[in-house]
Amino acid sequence: MTMGDRLRELRLKKSISQEEVARQIGITRSAYSHYEINNRQPVYETLIKLAALFDVTLDYIIGGESSKQENTIMPDTIEIIRLLNNMDHDKRKRSIDQMMKVIQQAE
Numbered sequence: 001m002t003m004g005d006r007l008r009e010l011r012l013k014k015s016i017s018q019e020e021v022a023r024q025i026g027i028t029r030s031a032y033s034h035y036e037i038n039n040r041q042p043v044y045e046t047l048i049k050l051a052a053l054f055d056v057t058l059d060y061i062i063g064g065e066s067s068k069q070e071n072t073i074m075p076d077t078i079e080i081i082r083l084l085n086n087m088d089h090d091k092r093k094r095s096i097d098q099m100m101k102v103i104q105q106a107e
Contacts, residue, residue: 003062004038010054010061011036025049045085048078 001009011021022032025046034040042050051058052075084092 004036
């Protein structure tokens with residue numbers, strides 16, 4: 001089964017449209033439809049969002065067997081990753097240091 005077949009199957013199981021999937025992961029319906037017909041491959045960040053939306057592992061989306069997400073990636077976690085990826089090295093390090101301080105204080 002191709003990745004496109006798998007994405008289509010997951011979307012139909014969830015009974016949502018391509019438009020709804022695209023809206024929830026922040027891309028155009030056209031871009032998403034290209035994934036389902038195997039004309040394009042999603043970038044890593046989009047794969048993470050798709051796995052979270054469909055509650056499956058990345059491995060399952062790209063063709064593996066295990067479908068159940070053991071540790072669901074929360075949408076806010078995806079947003080933190082996106083923000084960190086867009087920062088320069090120094091700002092990313094300072095942000096991670098701040099997050100670590102908050103976590104240590106909460107323990």
